[in-house]
Amino acid sequence: MTNEEFQHLLSRGVVMLDGATGTNLQQAGMPIGVCPEQWILENRQVMIDLQRHFVEAGSQILYAPTFTGNRIKLAEYGLDDQLAAINQGLVAISKEAAQGKALVAGDMTMTGQQLYPMGDLTFEELVDVYRQQAKVLYDAGVDLFIVETMMSLQETRACVLAIKEVCDLPIMATLTFEKDGRTLYGTPPEAAVVVLQHLGVAAVGLNCSTGPADMVETVQKMYEYATVPLIAKPNAGLPEWDGDKTVYKTTPEEFAQDGKLLIEAGAHIVGGCCGTTPDHIRALHDAVCQMTPKAPHASHHRVLASERQVVEIQLDGSFQVIGERINPTGKKKLQAELRAGKLDLVRAMAREQERNGAAILDVNMGTNGIDEKEMMLKAIYEVTGVSGLPLSIDTSSPEIMEAALRIYPGRALVNSISCETEKRKQLLPVVKKYGAMFIALPVSDAGIPKTLEEKHAVLDELLTDAYDHGFTPEDIVVDALVATVGAAPTSALDCMATFSHCKRDLGLATVCGLSNISFGLPDRMYVNATFLSMAIASGLTMAIANPSQDLLMNTAAAANMLMNKEGSDLAYIHRMQYFDKKEAEKKRQEEAELLARQGMPADVAAGESQQTEQGPVNPVYQAVLEGEKDAVVSLAQAELAKGMAPDAVINDLLIPAITKVGDLYDKQVYFLPQLIASANTMETAIAYLEPLIKKAPGQQDMATIVIATVEGDVHDIGKNLVGLMLRNYGYKVIDLGKDVPAGTIIETALREKASVIGLSALMTTTMMHMKDVIAEAADKQYDGKIIIGGAAVTPSFSDEIGADGYSKDAADCVKLVSRLLS
Numbered sequence: 175m176t177n178e179e180f181q182h183l184l185s186r187g188v189v190m191l192d193g194a195t196g197t198n199l200q201q202a203g204m205p206i207g208v209c210p211e212q213w214i215l216e217n218r219q220v221m222i223d224l225q226r227h228f229v230e231a232g233s234q235i236l237y238a239p240t241f242t243g244n245r246i247k248l249a250e251y252g253l254d255d256q257l258a259a260i261n262q263g264l265v266a267i268s269k270e271a272a273q274g275k276a277l278v279a280g281d282m283t284m285t286g287q288q289l290y291p292m293g294d295l296t297f298e299e300l301v302d303v304y305r306q307q308a309k310v311l312y313d314a315g316v317d318l319f320i321v322e323t324m325m326s327l328q329e330t331r332a333c334v335l336a337i338k339e340v341c342d343l344p345i346m347a348t349l350t351f352e353k354d355g356r357t358l359y360g361t362p363p364e365a366a367v368v369v370l371q372h373l374g375v376a377a378v379g380l381n382c383s384t385g386p387a388d389m390v391e392t393v394q395k396m397y398e399y400a401t402v403p404l405i406a407k408p409n410a411g412l413p414e415w416d417g418d419k420t421v422y423k424t425t426p427e428e429f430a431q432d433g434k435l436l437i438e439a440g441a442h443i444v445g446g447c448c449g450t451t452p453d454h455i456r457a458l459h460d461a462v463c464q465m466t467p468k469a470p471h472a473s474h475h476r477v478l479a480s481e482r483q484v485v486e487i488q489l490d491g492s493f494q495v496i497g498e499r500i501n502p503t504g505k506k507k508l509q510a511e512l513r514a515g516k517l518d519l520v521r522a523m524a525r526e527q528e529r530n531g532a533a534i535l536d537v538n539m540g541t542n543g544i545d546e547k548e549m550m551l552k553a554i555y556e557v558t559g560v561s562g563l564p565l566s567i568d569t570s571s572p573e574i575m576e577a578a579l580r581i582y583p584g585r586a587l588v589n590s591i592s593c594e595t596e597k598r599k600q601l602l603p604v605v606k607k608y609g610a611m612f613i614a615l616p617v618s619d620a621g622i623p624k625t626l627e628e629k630h631a632v633l634d635e636l637l638t639d640a641y642d643h644g645f646t647p648e649d650i651v652v653d654a655l656v657a658t659v660g661a662a663p664t665s666a667l668d669c670m671a672t673f674s675h676c677k678r679d680l681g682l683a684t685v686c687g688l689s690n691i692s693f694g695l696p697d698r699m700y701v702n703a704t705f706l707s708m709a710i711a712s713g714l715t716m717a718i719a720n721p722s723q724d725l726l727m728n729t730a731a732a733a734n735m736l737m738n739k740e741g742s743d744l745a746y747i748h749r750m751q752y753f754d755k756k757e758a759e760k761k762r763q764e765e766a767e768l769l770a771r772q773g774m775p776a777d778v779a780a781g782e783s784q785q786t787e788q789g790p791v792n793p794v795y796q797a798v799l800e801g802e803k804d805a806v807v808s809l810a811q812a813e814l815a816k817g818m819a820p821d822a823v824i825n826d827l828l829i830p831a832i833t834k835v836g837d838l839y840d841k842q843v844y845f846l847p848q849l850i851a852s853a854n855t856m857e858t859a860i861a862y863l864e865p866l867i868k869k870a871p872g873q874q875d876m877a878t879i880v881i882a883t884v885e886g887d888v889h890d891i892g893k894n895l896v897g898l899m900l901r902n903y904g905y906k907v908i909d910l911g912k913d914v915p916a917g918t919i920i921e922t923a924l925r926e927k928a929s930v931i932g933l934s935a936l937m938t939t940t941m942m943h944m945k946d947v948i949a950e951a952a953d954k955q956y957d958g959k960i961i962i963g964g965a966a967v968t969p970s971f972s973d974e975i976g977a978d979g980y981s982k983d984a985a986d987c988v989k990l991v992s993r994l995l996s
Contacts, residue, residue: 184377184443189235189443190443190444190458191235191405193445194449195241198224203220206940206942210239212253215263221268222267228276233276234277235443236276239267241283243257243281243282244307246287246303279317281320282308285303285329286889289332301336305339308340321337322348323349324349326358327349330349347377354842359846361482364479365482368477369479369584371401376402377442379405380405383408385408389408390435396440408429408432408446409422410454411424413966415945415971476649476683478587480564481562489677492745493730493734495532495719495730496685497528497532497536497719498720500538517556521560527721530727531752532563536568536718537567539569540570550574560800564584565582566613566718586608586610587611587651592617593617614636617655637680652683652684656687660693665691673712678713702726732746734746799834801851801852813827824864839985850898857898860901878906878930880910882909886943896981900932908926916943931951931961933960933977935964936966948960959979961977
């Protein structure tokens with residue numbers, strides 16, 4: 175199937191997908207805990223009958239049951255060497271069921287292993303895993319691909335890239351979102367649709383998670399940015415416990431009625447996930463088949479995205495700053511750190527620039543004495559770990575640019591592409607492949623233009639080439655080429671002309687390197703600030719600058735307000751409040767230094783000058799808060815050298831810090847990557863400190879906790895994080911792994927005298943085994959507490975099966991255990 179044929183299918187109206195596979199097969203007798211792919215091959219008629227019923231109900235696209243047919247998942251059953259035969263056989267089953275009346279999509283999903291830097295699996299290893307399965311599915315004759323039930327945007331990117339490197343079949347992609355409206359890894363729906371549609375998927379959306387009514391808001395948020403059709407494949411409501419099994423109680427009629435809301439919200443392609451039967455699909459089809467879906471937007475927003483947020487660049491919006499600090503040019507300290515293989519200063523610069531108001535962070539690793547490619551990739555991982563701002567990738571090497579764009583988990587800005595023949599020939603296809611925006615630099619093979627007219631002519635040539643490659647004006651930001659006014663007296667005026675020409679005549683955003691204008695002049699800050707005001711008034715969209723320069727940032731905020739930019743009045747007030755606070759802190763630090771020079775001890779001087787309620791933040795506390803794993807041990811050693819006891823470092827610094835991290839996670843200030851980074855930092859510190867603690871006579875050990883993913887379930891990301899957090903609070907954690915029988919869990923808990931058992935299950939089909947553990951506990955007279963959690967688990971389910979508590983995540987689990995044991 176070509177993308178044109180896919181578009182033709184969509185032009186006929188709402189497109190119907192199929193319903194659930196797993197829950198229907200279990201109803202038909204598939205046991206929990208078996209390899210679904212193998213069971214289907216051994217019971218092929220059951221699958222054929224189910225999918226034929228879906229086609230009869232109105233499904234136009236069937237998902238081949240290859241969901242977990244990648245080598246990592248199949249290896250859990252010892253079947254990875256049969257990957258080709260298994261996937262080919264499953265596609266054949268769906269094609270037989272379709273009988274030419276429906277298309278067959280090759281179905282791919284997550285591997286269950288965490289990507290670097292949170293796990294050990296590298297991006298290229300994951301792409302290779304997906305590429306292998308995609309090649310087999312393509313050769314087996316699938317009509318298109320579906321990448322579904324994805325919790326990680328980066329893993330979704332890896333799968334999409336792998337498929338595109340195998341074939342040009344249409345790709346649909348759907349993620350699953352938590353109750354807070356984000357994926358498990360913190361991606362909002364807006365970022366998901368922006369990144370994936372620019373990566374080249376034919377349709378994007380969401381599946382699983384919840385029932386149709388609760389999906390409406392997410393679809394609406396996606397539609398605001400969508401230039402491709404949207405997909406919604408909800409469950410038949412939330413799972414409920416009914417006697418000895420989980421059930422979905424949303425009726426086909428209720429499902430269909432709520433499904434109409436999804437079409438109204440912007441969905442074009444609909445179906446059903448967990449709990450939906452052919453009757454649900456038939457009712458949905460009958461309800462929506464005559465509706466006219468909203469068309470995707472004809473043009474896209476001028477927008478960048480990280481894995482955790484989007485940043486819009488509006489021609490008439492507020493002026494924005496691209497933070498320039500992460501660049502070793504002229505920075506000897508940063509150069510030395512990079513040569514030593516360290517990135518502490520890079521992380522600090524990222525945090526500081528975000529605090530000071532940068533909207534985008536430029537990353538440049540160009541300096542002598544390092545492997546620039548290796549350091550660029552490391553820097554991207556480090557910066558995306560500490561900041562949610564989108565990145566501007568700044569390198570003159572096409573090879574390094576491609577490597578950086580490949581692993582960046584968002585939509586980046588490329589800095590930059592010139593009109594030089596070889597550069598644009600190499601870079602334009604690469605930038606298009608990875609869906610990035612780029613800065614257009616009007617420099618040709620002849621060098622920097624000598625006149626304004628020549629500059630605009632070179633720009634026109636570059637734009638023509640870019641548009642021929644499929645770029646639109648919304649993908650491009652023009653660099654006005656600021657020269658120092660000391661050498662070129664008309665430089666500022668020429669720039670104003672370019673800003674105005676790009677905005678009013680070409681509909682293009684603009685950028686400039688702000689400080690270039692004043693090079694070689696005294697008191698440069700005043701020239702820069704004045705130039706900035708003039709430039710904003712002439713249409714400048716953004717500048718590459720240092721956001722810690724308060725005069726520039728304050729000038730920009732005032733200029734936005736005076737030009738009546740939307741929201742600029744409140745933004746100016748907030749900026750001044752931040753500035754006043756920053757100045758007060760600066761004054762306190764100066765007073766402390768003065769007192770210290772007068773002979774007062776540094777810590778006393780800091781206390782004397784500190785007027786805040788909380789006092790100065792301890793470096794160990796801050797290291798945990800910011801996930802500075804490499805620095806935390808040396809910082810803890812410094813506290814010990816001052817006379818602080820090892821247990822005091824843990825109790826007074828580490829535990830309050832990780833508690834604060836948990837609070838930030840609850841408030842959605844932090845997301846899973848930051849939570850894991852902070853937890854790993856604390857674990858590193860505790861591993862160093864615990865051997866130094868002398869146990870007092872009679873002092874009791876902390877409680878023992880046994881954790882496990884229940885039988886039949888092979889997912890353990892959440893459980894692993896729970897174990898990490900509990901260990902950081904001093905508990906002895908025994909992790910039994912995944913797919914653990916009830917008897918093994920209770921035997922271990924009794925033998926180890928565990929006070930608490932923690933059970934995890936991701937799938938609704940395996941939740942019922944939690945009740946088996948509770949029954950086994952009663953039978954073996956285990957008298958400790960049993961707590962449960964997982965994506966499909968709810969507080970009401972916990973009550974119904976008689977568990978002692980439910981936790982929604984790792985941070986909440988620590989609080990729950992503390993309450994139960996107090």
